[in-house]
Amino acid sequence: MEREFVQSSNIRSIGYDPITATLEIEFNSGTIWQYYDILESTYYEMKFAPSIGKFFIANIKGKYSESQVG
Numbered sequence: 001m002e003r004e005f006v007q008s009s010n011i012r013s014i015g016y017d018p019i020t021a022t023l024e025i026e027f028n029s030g031t032i033w034q035y036y037d038i039l040e041s042t043y044y045e046m047k048f049a050p051s052i053g054k055f056f057i058a059n060i061k062g063k064y065s066e067s068q069v070g
Helices: 039-049 052-059
Strands: 011-017 022-027 032-035 066-068
Touching: 011 052, 022 039, 032 052, 039 052
Parallel strands: none
Antiparallel strands: 011 022, 022 032, 032 066
């Protein structure tokens, strides 16, 4: 999945696949996680949030199925 770099103290890049509704996040640690059944609007809210990390913690982490892919 293609990701784009973002400005965040914890997240390096994010990407989204609208066909599978999958959000992919590469953390600064180098790990890559995928989150499933994410609405496209949620991805864009995260992408343009004042703090991507805070948005992630408040709205995605622990709320969706996930798996580490890298």
